[in-house]
Amino acid sequence: MRPTGKLHLGHLVGALQNWEKLQSVYDCFYFVADWHALTSNYADTGDIVENALDNVADWIGAGLDPEKSVFFVQSMVPEHAELYLLLQMVTPIPWLERVPTYKEQMEQLAEKDLSSIGFLGYPLLQTADVVIYGAHWVPVGEDQVPHLELSREVVRRFNNFYFPVPEGAPPRGLVEPQALLTPVPRLPGLDNRKMSKSYQNTIDLSDDAATVKAKVRQMYTDPKRVRADIPGTVEGNPVFTYHDAFNPDVAEVDDLKARYRAGKVGDVEVKTKLASAVNAMLDPIRERRAAALARPGYLREVLVEGSKRARLIALETMEQVRAAIKLKY
Numbered sequence: 378m379r380p381t382g383k384l385h386l387g388h389l390v391g392a393l394q395n396w397e398k399l400q401s402v403y404d405c406f407y408f409v410a411d412w413h414a415l416t417s418n419y420a421d422t423g424d425i426v427e428n429a430l431d432n433v434a435d436w437i438g439a440g441l442d443p444e445k446s447v448f449f450v451q452s453m454v455p456e457h458a459e460l461y462l463l464l465q466m467v468t469p470i471p472w473l474e475r476v477p478t479y480k481e482q483m484e485q486l487a488e489k490d491l492s493s494i495g496f497l498g499y500p501l502l503q504t505a506d507v508v509i510y511g512a513h514w515v516p517v518g519e520d521q522v523p524h525l526e527l528s529r530e531v532v533r534r535f536n537n538f539y540f541p542v543p544e545g546a547p548p549r550g551l552v553e554p555q556a557l558l559t560p561v562p563r564l565p566g567l568d569n570r571k572m573s574k575s576y577q578n579t580i581d582l583s584d585d586a587a588t589v590k591a592k593v594r595q596m597y598t599d600p601k602r603v604r605a606d607i608p609g610t611v612e613g614n615p616v617f618t619y620h621d622a623f624n625p626d627v628a629e630v631d632d633l634k635a636r637y638r639a640g641k642v643g644d645v646e647v648k649t650k651l652a653s654a655v656n657a658m659l660d661p662i663r664e665r666r667a668a669a670l671a672r673p674g675y676l677r678e679v680l681v682e683g684s685k686r687a688r689l690i691a692l693e694t695m696e697q698v699r700a701a702i703k704l705k706y
């Protein structure tokens with residue numbers, strides 16, 4: 378995850394809840410992708426470390442556990458950069474230029490000059506991030522699938538040069554990573570566009586109860602309901618999407634939907650109940666987050682210790698890679 382701002386409910390349902398489940402099934406590595414934050418935010422780096430620590434507090438809040446999973450910082454394992462450089466030697470530039478997110482992001486972030494090598498190389502740095510741990514699976518959304526296809530192509534090309542396998546012998550060299558696609562809901566924001574920090578339509582995991590209440594009160598609902606007695610539409614209405622996602626009281630949600638459709642409930646009641654449900658869901662996250670933040674130096678220590686553990690594995694991979702490239706002195 379890139380430390381580019383506060384984490385919100387979209388990150389919770391789209392990533393963190395899934396990551397939390399994976400930690401009891403796999404050896405998981407979760408990292409603060411601080412160099413990746415630089416690929417688009419190179420002009421303004423002052424907040425990266427603060428965001429990183431705040432994001433990790435949110436991970437712990439969401440139930441990720443540094444005892445079960447390795448939490449590390451990309452720039453604290455500089456071998457990622459070494460492998461990235463070596464992968465560059467065998468990667469044709471057109472392979473990177475045709476990655477769909479490359480052109481899309483250039484267009485979306487037109488106010489930034491993204492004509493850098495760093496931005497073009499983003500998916501190749503991701504490749505290094507993954508293969509340096511011999512990772513078999515990467516939990517990602519659909520939009521990242523082409524990045525993993527690129528990773529596999531690059532790994533195959535790299536292995537062809539440096540880890541040739543005689544006919545019939547078992548494969549060796551870098552591991553080809555696969556996408557672990559978990560269908561996740563795309564959570565709408567307060568304005569019914571995708572929840573995203575760039576739209577300023579988020580409910581953040583660190584928002585207090587009063588802030589959540591105020592934000593829910595401004596949420597987009599059915600615009601044709603200018604009065605409470607006009608029948609409303611539930612489908613595609615973010616207030617009800619949220620009720621379905623965050624309110625465990627199914628009877629209450631069904632009753633609100635029925636009365637909304639019949640024009641027998643005011644928005645104030647629907648939203649007040651929603652704010653209570655979201656706050657109840659966030660309370661344990663807030664508690665774990667606050668406890669982690671209250672321990673002086675704890676989050677830095679988690680990242681330093683985790684980065685040491687990650688680095689041991691990264692160094693081992695790089696030993697093999699340097700030997701394969703015959704750069705051993």
Ligand code: ADP
Pocket residue numbers: 378379381386387388390391392517518561562563564565571572573
């Ligand atoms: P980046 O770190 O590239 O800027 P984002 O902050 O947009 O990415 O998202 C990080 C992760 O959170 C991604 O896995 C993405 O799928 C997930 N995510 C972000 N926003 C939402 C949302 N509104 N609904 C569901 N998942 C989301």
